[in-house]
Amino acid sequence: MRLEVERLTLGYGRRTILAEASLEPLPGGAITALIGPNGAGKSTLLRGLAGLLPARGSVRLDGEEMAGQSLERRARSIAYMPQSLPQGVALTVMEALVGALKASPTAEGMPSARAAAERALALLERLGIAELALVGLDRLSGGQRQLAGLAQALVRRPRVLLLDEPTSALDLRHQLGVMRLVRELTLQHGLVTVLVVHDLALAARFADRVVMIGEGRVRAQGTPEETLTPAMLAEVYGVSARVERCSHGHLQVLADAPL
Ligand SMILES: Nc1ncnc2c1ncn2[C@@H]1O[C@H](COP(=O)(O)OP(=O)(O)OP(=O)(O)O)[C@@H](O)[C@H]1O
Numbered sequence: 001m002r003l004e005v006e007r008l009t010l011g012y013g014r015r016t017i018l019a020e021a022s023l024e025p026l027p028g029g030a031i032t033a034l035i036g037p038n039g040a041g042k043s044t045l046l047r048g049l050a051g052l053l054p055a056r057g058s059v060r061l062d063g064e065e066m067a068g069q070s071l072e073r074r075a076r077s078i079a080y081m082p083q084s085l086p087q088g089v090a091l092t093v094m095e096a097l098v099g100a101l102k103a104s105p106t107a108e109g110m111p112s113a114r115a116a117a118e119r120a121l122a123l124l125e126r127l128g129i130a131e132l133a134l135v136g137l138d139r140l141s142g143g144q145r146q147l148a149g150l151a152q153a154l155v156r157r158p159r160v161l162l163l164d165e166p167t168s169a170l171d172l173r174h175q176l177g178v179m180r181l182v183r184e185l186t187l188q189h190g191l192v193t194v195l196v197v198h199d200l201a202l203a204a205r206f207a208d209r210v211v212m213i214g215e216g217r218v219r220a221q222g223t224p225e226e227t228l229t230p231a232m233l234a235e236v237y238g239v240s241a242r243v244e245r246c247s248h249g250h251l252q253v254l255a256d257a258p259l
């Protein structure tokens with residue numbers, strides 16, 4: 001599995017947000033973190049990869065051009081979790097998961113009703129929210145909604161997993177739990193995983209690659225060590241920051257002051 005993005009231009013109406021973005025090939029079995037300031041274009045890029053925006057340029061999955069493909073065709077291999085989940089959905093968590101499976105059958109075809117329910121429940125157990133299976137989405141807390149949204153993306157067993165800030169509403173334990181699960185699934189199934197995250201320590205610890213977006217351009221890409229440098233943080237985020245290793249050897253980003 002391999003996702004290649006070349007000279008991708010995306011925008012809304014006539015306004016271009018991301019111009020000619022090219023990424024080094026994103027390999028299967030690896031997590032790529034999209035980072036960058038508010039309004040930089042991270043969500044726009046993720047939507048573009050999901051095929052939800054008109055685009056110029058090329059997005060190829062295993063050599064196959066996705067640009068002209070129907071959403072239904074793309075949905076067979078790609079799962080996308082938006083930054084904010086739609087409100088006012090009168091479904092239980094379980095109904096939403098089974099619905100997600102029915103709405104977009106994956107490469108393996110449509111599971112039976114029983115298999116779908118079992119798969120959904122097993123996933124909720126892995127996310128530690130099995131007790132919420134029969135609760136309405138509108139009655140969940142912010143973090144619980146986010147976990148349910150993640151379950152909706154994962155339940156279809158995609159080959160490409162696109163997650164827009166999957167941990168932004170989660171407590172410390174759930175942040176680690178989710179990142180660990182995403183890493184396990186990515187490795188186990190060779191997924192191409194791209195996620196947006198503001199927490200640079202999480203990015204450094206769990207991502208194999210980091211793509212830093214600033215003002216609609218790719219400003220840096222590479223390993224966390226290569227991209228998370230004081231110079232880049234100053235240039236792209238406008239902060240003076242230290243990048244240090246903690247006592248466990250993990251990279252830490254300490255932002256000291258806005259520049
Ligand atoms: N639906 C939309 N219609 C028009 N413009 C949009 C739309 N969504 C985003 N934009 C604009 O595109 C630019 C990039 O937005 P985007 O959502 O990609 O930022 P982001 O990097 O995800 O930021 P954040 O960290 O705040 O989520 C912003 O200037 C924003 O105003």
Ligand SMILES: [Mg+2]
Nearest residue numbers: 042043044083
């Ligand atoms: Mg965003």
